[in-house]
Amino acid sequence: METDELAARIRAGERRALARAITLIESGRADHRAQAQALLDALAATPGSALRIGLSGTPGVGKSTFVESFGTMLTGQGHKVAVLAVDPSSARSGGSILGDKTRMERLSRDPAAFIRPSPSQSALGGVARRTREAVTLCEAAGFDIVLIETVGVGQSETMVAEMTDLFILLMAPGGGDELQGVKRGIMEMADLILVNKADGDLKPAAERTRADYAGALKLLRRRPQDPDGFPKAICVSALQEAGLAEAWREMQALAAWRRETGHFDARRAEQARYWFAEEVRRGLLARLDHDAAMRTRMARMGDAVAAGEIPVARAAAEMLALLGTAP
C-alpha cells in the first residue's frame, strides 16, 4: 500500500490500517524504516490531541484488570481508547504484558478500543522509540485517550513518563514495609497513585496502604506542575469497578489545570526535545552496528585490544577515523 493511502486510512480510523502501520514502524528493515518515516511525516500534519496516560505497576497489582475496567468505562463515555505497552522483557520472554489479550476480553472486543502489545525489541530504547511513534499513529487515527502501560521495574518508567501527560502508579495493598518496594525515583514521577484491590477482605489494608502513600507523597518536594493536593493517592477496585470514575475525575482535573497553566504544553515541548536528542544519539551509535563490515571491524579491534596488541585509546581513535569522526 502506498504511504498516502495508508495515511488516509489511518486518518479515517481504520483499525487494520493502524495495526499494519504499527507493524511497519516496529520493523527493523531499512526499507520499512524509510516508509515508516514517510508515514510519520505525512501524519505529522494531523496533530493528535489525545490525553496520554502512563501506567506503571509491578506484576500482580492487577494491571490488566484495571486497564480492562478503566478502558471500558472510558469507551462507555464515548472516548476512543488506545492501549500500548513498553515492556523490554517481552523480547526475551516472548510474552508481553499485553500479549495475553484474553485477560482483557471485553476491551479487546470493544470497537472503540485498540490494544497493541509491546514491540519485541532487544533494547529498552528501541521499544520506547517505537511505542512513542505508535502514539502518533493512534492519535492520527482518532483515539483521544492513549494508555501506555509498563512493568514496574527499572528504566522503563522513565521512558514512559517521557512520552505521557500523566503518570499513574498502580499499587496493591500491602504491609507497612510495602513502601520500601517503590523506588523513590518512581514515586517522584507519579501524578496519581491508585491502590487497587480495595475490595472484600483487602479493603482495610488498601486504605492503610493508601494513607501510607499519601503520607509519603507529602514528603516529596513540591513540583511546579502540580496544583494543590497533587500528587494524590486513592483507592480503587478494578474488579468491582469502584473508584474508577473518581480516578478519571482526578486525572481530568490535573490535566485541565496543567493545560490552563501552560505546564501541559511545556511538558510536551520538553519531551519532543528529549526524544529528538535521543534519536540523534541513537542514530550515531547505530553506525557501529548497522553494517556487517563495521561490526567485524569493531570485534577484531576489540580482540586486538584485549590481547594487548594495541592500546585502547589508539584503537578507539582508529575506529573513529573509520567512522569519519575525529577522536
Place this chain on the structure above:
Amino acid sequence: METDELAARIRAGERRALARAITLIESGRADHRAQAQALLDALAATPGSALRIGLSGTPGVGKSTFVESFGTMLTGQGHKVAVLAVDPSSARSGGSILGDKTRMERLSRDPAAFIRPSPSQSALGGVARRTREAVTLCEAAGFDIVLIETVGVGQSETMVAEMTDLFILLMAPGGGDELQGVKRGIMEMADLILVNKADGDLKPAAERTRADYAGALKLLRRRPQDPDGFPKAICVSALQEAGLAEAWREMQALAAWRRETGHFDARRAEQARYWFAEEVRRGLLARLDHDAAMRTRMARMGDAVAAGEIPVARAAAEMLALLGTAP
C-alpha cells in the same frame, strides 16, 4: 616539553613529570588531547605490572585514614604506591575526596607515594576515562600498587571495578539494618569487605557488622573468579593500624590465585575491550558537542521540535545527515 622527553622522565620515575602528564591527560583542549594520546602511545611499550586496587566507601567510613595507614604500610614494605580517585562530585563541589591532602599527611610526604585527586570533569564517564589513563602513567613511572578510591554512591563503583584487579569495600560498624544501605550490585562487585573502626568502643559492633556482611556475602552467587572463602569480610582499624597486614595478605592471596588460574589476565582483557567500546561510543557522541556550529544546530533543531514545527524523527534524520550518518 617534547612527548619523548616527558615519556622518558616518567619512565625514570620523576614525580613532577608524572603530575604534569596527568594534567595534560585531564585537559579538554584538542592540542593537549593529541599530545596526551602520543604520550600514552609512547608509554604503551612499557607495560605496567602494578596491582590495581579499587576502594569504595561512603563518606564517614574513614577512607582517608585507611589510605594513609594502608599506603604507609605498603611503602614501608618497599612498594611504590599511587593513589588516584574517581569522584564525579568533585566537579560540582570543587572539593574532591583527595582534595584535602592534609588528611593524608604522612603519605603525601612519602617519597614512595604519589597522591592525585579526582579529575574535575562534569561527567562520570570523563572522570573515569582520565583516571584510567592516569593508571597507565603511574605504572610506567614504576608504581607497583595503584589504589583507586571512589565514593560509595551511584555508578562510580562500576567504573572503578572496570579498571581494577581487586575491588575493596570499606564499611563502618553499624546497627543490624546497616546491611540495607549497601546496594546489592555493589556487594556483588566486592572481593573483600573491610569493616573499619574496629577499635575502642566500636570493636564489638565492628565484629557484629563483619559477621553480618560475611553472612550476606555467602548468600551471593559464587563467582568463577573467586577461590574458596572469597569474597571475605574482615575487621580493620585504620586508626590503630590493626588488621592492615592481614587485609594485604588476603589481597595478595586472591591476586596470586587469579594470576595462576588465568582470571587475572582474562579480567584485564575484558576491561580493555570494555574501555575500547566505551571510547568509540563516546567519540561518536562527542561530535554533537565538539564544534560550536553543531551545538548551535542541535539547539536550534531542538527548539523547532519543541515548538512542533518539525517532527522528532524528521529533525533527527536531518541532524544525522549533517553528521554524515544515515538515519
